Amino acid sequence: xxxxxxSLLVLIACVAALPLFGGAYxxxxxxxACMYSILAxxxxxxxxxxxxxxxxxxxFFGFGAYATGVLMNDGLPLWLSVVIAAAAALLxxxxxxxxxxxxxxxxxxxxxxxxxxxxxxxxxxATDLTGGGMGLNIPLVAGSSVMSxxxxxxxxxxxxxxxxxxxxxxxxxxxxxxxxxxxxxxETASSMVGLNTTFYKSLAFGLSACFVSAAGGVYAACVHYIxxxxxxxxxxxxxPIVMALMGGLGSPLGVACGAFLYLGLEEVVWRxxxxxxxxxxxxxxxxxxxxxxxxxxSLRPGRFRRRAKHx
Amino acid sequence: MHAAQILINALVLGCLxxxxxxxxxxxxxxxxxxxxxxxxxxxxxxxxxxxxxxxxHLSPWYAVVVAAPLFFVLGYLLQRLILNxxxxxxxxxxxxxxxxxxxxxxxxxxxxxxxDYRKLTLAPPLGSISILGVVVPVDRLIATASALALTGIxxxxxxxxxxxxAIVAVRLDRDAAVLMGVDVKSIYAIAFGLGAxxxxxAGVVMALIFPISxxxxxxYLGKAFVVCVLGGLGSVSGALAGGxxxxxxxxxxxxxxxxxxxxxxxxxxxxxxxxxxxxGLLGRKGFE
Amino acid sequence: MSEILHLHNxxxxxxxxxxxxxxxxxxxxxxxxxxxxxxxxxKTTLVNTICGVTPANSGTIIFDSADITxxxxxxxxxxxxxxxxxxxxxxxEFTALDNVAAAALFSRPGESLKSxxxxxxxxxxxxxxxxxxxxxxxTLTLAMRKRLELAKALAMRPKLLFLDxxxxxxxxxxxxxATGLIHQLAAQGITIVMIEHLMKVVLNVCTRIAVLHNGALxxxxxxxxxxxxxxxxxxxxxxxxxxxxxxxx
Numbered sequence: 001x002x003x004x005x006x007s008l009l010v011l012i013a014c015v016a017a018l019p020l021f022g023g024a025y026x027x028x029x030x031x032x033a034c035m036y037s038i039l040a041x042x043x044x045x046x047x048x049x050x051x052x053x054x055x056x057x058x059x060f061f062g063f064g065a066y067a068t069g070v071l072m073n074d075g076l077p078l079w080l081s082v083v084i085a086a087a088a089a090l091l092x093x094x095x096x097x098x099x100x101x102x103x104x105x106x107x108x109x110x111x112x113x114x115x116x117x118x119x120x121x122x123x124x125x126a127t128d129l130t131g132g133g134m135g136l137n138i139p140l141v142a143g144s145s146v147m148s149x150x151x152x153x154x155x156x157x158x159x160x161x162x163x164x165x166x167x168x169x170x171x172x173x174x175x176x177x178x179x180x181x182x183x184x185x186x187e188t189a190s191s192m193v194g195l196n197t198t199f200y201k202s203l204a205f206g207l208s209a210c211f212v213s214a215a216g217g218v219y220a221a222c223v224h225y226i227x228x229x230x231x232x233x234x235x236x237x238x239x240p241i242v243m244a245l246m247g248g249l250g251s252p253l254g255v256a257c258g259a260f261l262y263l264g265l266e267e268v269v270w271r272x273x274x275x276x277x278x279x280x281x282x283x284x285x286x287x288x289x290x291x292x293x294x295x296x297x298s299l300r301p302g303r304f305r306r307r308a309k310h311x
Numbered sequence: 312m313h314a315a316q317i318l319i320n321a322l323v324l325g326c327l328x329x330x331x332x333x334x335x336x337x338x339x340x341x342x343x344x345x346x347x348x349x350x351x352x353x354x355x356x357x358x359x360x361x362x363x364x365x366x367x368h369l370s371p372w373y374a375v376v377v378a379a380p381l382f383f384v385l386g387y388l389l390q391r392l393i394l395n396x397x398x399x400x401x402x403x404x405x406x407x408x409x410x411x412x413x414x415x416x417x418x419x420x421x422x423x424x425x426x427d428y429r430k431l432t433l434a435p436p437l438g439s440i441s442i443l444g445v446v447v448p449v450d451r452l453i454a455t456a457s458a459l460a461l462t463g464i465x466x467x468x469x470x471x472x473x474x475x476x477a478i479v480a481v482r483l484d485r486d487a488a489v490l491m492g493v494d495v496k497s498i499y500a501i502a503f504g505l506g507a508x509x510x511x512x513a514g515v516v517m518a519l520i521f522p523i524s525x526x527x528x529x530x531y532l533g534k535a536f537v538v539c540v541l542g543g544l545g546s547v548s549g550a551l552a553g554g555x556x557x558x559x560x561x562x563x564x565x566x567x568x569x570x571x572x573x574x575x576x577x578x579x580x581x582x583x584x585x586x587x588x589x590x591g592l593l594g595r596k597g598f599e
Numbered sequence: 600m601s602e603i604l605h606l607h608n609x610x611x612x613x614x615x616x617x618x619x620x621x622x623x624x625x626x627x628x629x630x631x632x633x634x635x636x637x638x639x640x641x642k643t644t645l646v647n648t649i650c651g652v653t654p655a656n657s658g659t660i661i662f663d664s665a666d667i668t669x670x671x672x673x674x675x676x677x678x679x680x681x682x683x684x685x686x687x688x689x690x691x692e693f694t695a696l697d698n699v700a701a702a703a704l705f706s707r708p709g710e711s712l713k714s715x716x717x718x719x720x721x722x723x724x725x726x727x728x729x730x731x732x733x734x735x736x737x738t739l740t741l742a743m744r745k746r747l748e749l750a751k752a753l754a755m756r757p758k759l760l761f762l763d764x765x766x767x768x769x770x771x772x773x774x775x776x777a778t779g780l781i782h783q784l785a786a787q788g789i790t791i792v793m794i795e796h797l798m799k800v801v802l803n804v805c806t807r808i809a810v811l812h813n814g815a816l817x818x819x820x821x822x823x824x825x826x827x828x829x830x831x832x833x834x835x836x837x838x839x840x841x842x843x844x845x846x847x848x
Contacts, residue, residue: 005701053403103585105402106345110536111585114578117533119574175704182690182701190687192650193755194676196707234529241407278421282414289408290396 005169008253019151023047027150029267034154036259038215039236039245040162041252044209047241048250049177050201051184052101056112057212058236059119060089064213065220065231066130069138072221078141078156082217090206097205098198113237115188120232135227138220148227149286154220162258164211168252171207180204242285248294281307317566319445321558323455330516331412331531331537331545332456333465340545341482341502342508345402347409349510350532351416352382356514357523358424371515373429374575376456378511386507388501397500413528421523428522444560461512465505466547475568478502482545533574537581543594552592601788603759604649605630611641611648616845618644620815621658626759631781631791633805633822635836640811642794643685646761650682651675662760676706681757683748685764685794689736695747696732699723699754706755715754722750726780742773749780753818760784762793767798778804798826810834 018030039057046054067085094176100111123130130136141152159291170256182190191197220226239262247258269280335349351503359381393412396455437449469475474496480488481498489495521527542553557577564576584591611619618641626632633681634642647653647658651672660668667675690698699719703708723729726746731739736747745765752760762781766774774797781804785791795801800809801822808825810818812834818825825831 007553032517047403050569053401053406055406063313099586100582103589106339106343107415107540107585109402109406110345110540112580114536114581114585115600117578118575118582121572121578125575126748175712178697178701178706181693182705185690185692186688188652189684189690189703190701191700192676192682192684193689194673194705195701196671196673238407238410245404245407274599276418279415279418280413282416285407285411285414286393289400289404289411290393293397293400293404 002022005252008256010255011256012158012165015161016158019154022271027154029263031150031154033260033263034157035215035219036239036243036263037161037256038157038164038211039240040247040255042208042212042258043240044244044250044252044255045168045171045180045204048244048255049171049180049184051206052201053105053109053241054112054205054208055109055234055237056093056115056209057240058232058234059112059115060093060120060209060212061125061216061219062116062170062228062232063089063092063209064216065226066136066216067213068217069136069220069226070129070201072134072138075268078218078221081219084230086214088212090210092188093209094202096207099172099199099203101201101205113140113234116232116234116237120228123232124228130228134227135225135230136220138224138226140224141221145186156218157215160211160214165252165256166212167207171204172252176200176203187209195212245293246288255261269276313444314444315443318564319447321555323447323451324562325551325555325556325558326455326458326462327516327520327554328534328538328557329542329550330461330509330513332554333544333550334506334513335461335532335535336539336542336544336546336550337362337465337478337509338503339539342390342394342398342499344398344503345409345571346503346506347406347532348389348413348416349486349506350530351413351420351525352386352507352510353514353517353531354523354525354528355416356511357431357518357521358420358429358514359511360515360518361429361523364431366404371519372514374518375512378515379508382511383508385504385506387500388505388506389507391496394503394586395496395499417525417528423524426526428524428526431518432520433519442489447452450519454516458482458513461509462547463517465509468505474498474501476561481540488571501559509532534577535578539591540581540584540589541591543591546593549591549593555572586591601628602626603663604792605661606645606649607659609645609655609660611644611653611656618736618814619655620813622814622816624809624816624819625749626790626792627807629785629788630806631793631804633801633808634792634794634811635796635801635808636811639813640834641765641814642811644814645811646682646763646794648794649675650680650761658752662733673705676755677708679756679758679848680761681706681752681754681755681759682761683745683763683765685767687741687744687748689739689744689747689751691737692735694733694735695723695728695739695743695750696720696748698736699750702751702754719750722754723747725753725778725783726750741768742770745769745777746780749777753784757789759790759792762791762795763794763796764828766795766797774800789816790829 015030017035019027021031039061043054043057046052064085067088068081071081071084095114099107103111124132126132126291137245179195182195183197183200187197217232243258243262244255246262247256248254275281317347331353335346338344338346358370359378360371363369363374364371397408424454438446438561439446469479477498478495478501480493481495485495497570537557538550541556543549560580561573561577565573600769602625606622606624608621608623609619610621622645622701636642648655651670651674654669659666662678662680667678690701696716696719699722700712700715703714703718704712720729720732723732726749728743728746728750731743736744739747749765765777769777780801781791793805805822807820808822809816810825817827817830817834
């Protein structure tokens with residue numbers, strides 16, 4: 001277990017203690033922090049490890065939200081709906097990945113972006129199933145009080161966060177992670193040494209989708225009402241990228257820290273500059289990319305320097 | 312609706328789509344940058360036409376003349392000062408950067424102009440004409456003619472002028488262009504400026520027909536994307552081919568599946584082309 | 600001697616340009632075949648076609664008694680076909696050790712990362728790069744990168760090894776060294792097909808030579824005979840010289 005991995009687990013453990021100190025607001029913030037971390041860590045598998053700039057995160061987030069919502073409306077309990085949504089996303093992403101990951105660079109980025117649009121429109125039009133543009137109501141889950149609701153969802157999201165982090169750490173130190181690093185550096189050479197690149201890439205894409213989908217499901221249950229433009233929002237694709245870039249591409253600890261930092265900034269900006277908060281977000285992105293392209297992790301002297309992406 | 316009407320509608324719409332996409336295509340083809348601010352530039356151009364018409368009572372013709380240099384300078388500076396710093400960075404960085412810039416511009420427009428839809432209604436209204444049973448609104452006709460004129464101007468520019476030849480050279484082979492003495496940094500800025508100018512002018516043209524609001528910028532961007540992938544990058548003919556194909560598919564699809572599916576159809580078409588023929592109908596391979 | 604590779608009427612074109620014309624060729628197990636021909640003759644294309652990078656348009660390829668026509672690159676690699684690239688293709692961020700470990704890891708099912716890294720050390724030692732094991736591939740000189748490429752190819756434990764211009768860009772001392780390595784490999788029983796321009800090396804190392812010109816196989820046999828073949832001389836030096844040479848006997 002490397003030092004960086006331990007640090008990440010310590011961070012996650014600290015976060016778990018949040019309900020002891022904070023009220024409903026802090027819990028809500030903590031839930032979102034965990035959710036952002038899940039999205040960013042998942043994206044990192046495809047974007048950081050394999051080097052494929054995916055903009056599809058929102059597609060699977062929305063997919064998970066709606067799959068869970070529909071299943072819960074059919075009477076299934078939350079945990080089962082989320083598991084099914086995650087499994088379905090894994091399968092869907094792996095299949096789509098086999099096709100889309102043949103594209104490189106810009107073309108892959110656009111194709112993944114289009115996936116968000118296509119899914120959104122499909123959901124919008126499938127009014128009978130999803131409620132279309134009018135949105136979908138999701139039945140209540142836990143307890144009665146605001147606090148127990150908030151605490152329940154916090155721990156649900158936290159659990160997913162832990163699971164995602166474990167998945168990412170496992171991938172990073174495994175043959176899969178090593179293979180993805182090969183693909184990132186030189187895809188032609190990778191297949192020349194016997195690596196089945198299509199399989200590895202699809203698997204990575206699938207793994208990056210399933211936890212995102214689960215997070216979408218928990219999100220939907222938490223907010224009780226979703227509509228297509230809410231969950232299939234391109235920002236859910238772009239924000240994880242910004243978080244990963246902020247923290248330092250490839251390093252799971254960096255990415256998680258990036259997510260937390262980003263949320264902090266977002267909250268501050270939102271509370272103080274409501275009307276122009278997207279503009280300020282844009283400014284943040286621009287500043288980040290111009291002046292700190294390797295993320296915060298590059299500021300640390302040598303220790304956690306970005307390297308061949310298996311920690 | 313009979314076939315001739317659908318066809319004419321597609322032709323008209325196709326030219327408009329081409330006009331929307333041509334600046335985007337140029338920037339992508341020459342700089343290998345996907346300019347996500349493109350849609351917002353178009354909307355800004357539309358607002359300019361709107362403002363000039365209602366505040367200064369200048370007809371949209373003047374707006375085009377004003378828009379071109381204004382947007383050119385805007386684009387040139389943007390590229391020279393900001394985008395040029397990351398021009399060698401991977402796709403991820405440039406895409407996210409232009410996304411961030413677009414957030415700023417779009418938010419600024421919402422803040423200053425409000426999100427409500429405005430409409431530039433010409434007074435007196437131009438009505439429509441009917442040829443052999445096919446009805447075409449005159450404002451659309453004028454818009455189409457203007458769109459074609461803009462693409463024609465770009466075509467001549469790329470073909471005949473020194474700068475234009477340099478731009479094409481950089482698009483075809485950047486390194487060879489450098490060896491031939493082309494100042495690539497400058498060409499990048501000029502090309503981006505040109506792309507912005509075309510977007511601004513396209514916005515003026517769109518203002519004649521479509522409602523204006525910052526919320527429409529992603530719609531324009533989406534269309535530009537699809538047109539580029541369908542038709543091929545960096546060329547006028549590619550933009551026209553892509554525009555016509557998209558308009559045809561949207562028109563036929565609307566008739567058979569209903570208008571609500573038009574966007575889905577266009578994106579599905581996009582994905583199909585990306586998989587089977589990423590260089591588009593008329594493009595060259597290798598522009599990833 | 601048994602046949603390890605057999606090509607029958609293999610053709611390949613690229614949008615109108617016929618790169619390979621009905622090439623029929625056999626490679627015996629354990630031999631060192633030199634594949635020569637003027638630039639653009641189709642030598643690298645032939646290797647690409649056999650290894651699955653650019654599948655053949657027609658014809659069959661039998662390797663180790665199995666039909667491998669049209670298989671994917673990674674499948675060819677796993678079956679025991681290994682190659683080096685003319686323009687070296689390392690994993691730039693990885694160390695030399697991990698570069699070779701990658702080759703050992705993915706070419707054989709059931710390998711673990713740990714054991715691959717162990718084995719990699721041996722291959723690096725064979726090509727003389729053990730001192731550079733911990734260095735990133737990007738920092739190696741061209742000669743070292745070529746040796747790294749060779750180590751990677753060997754780590755795949757190939758039955759047939761394609762060497763694509765391993766000597767390009769090397770000085771004479773480095774060429775000597777590379778030739779020595781190839782001799783050692785041949786002695787170990789690995790079948791080798793080498794694309795090579797340096798005649799000195801070809802005549803020194805190869806047991807047989809095949810000549811490609813404009814995509815077609817124009818000569819195939821013992822080195823001394825092939826280089827005197829008028830068709831070969833003509834291909835390299837032109838008709839006039841060939842006629843002049845023929846008249847001199």
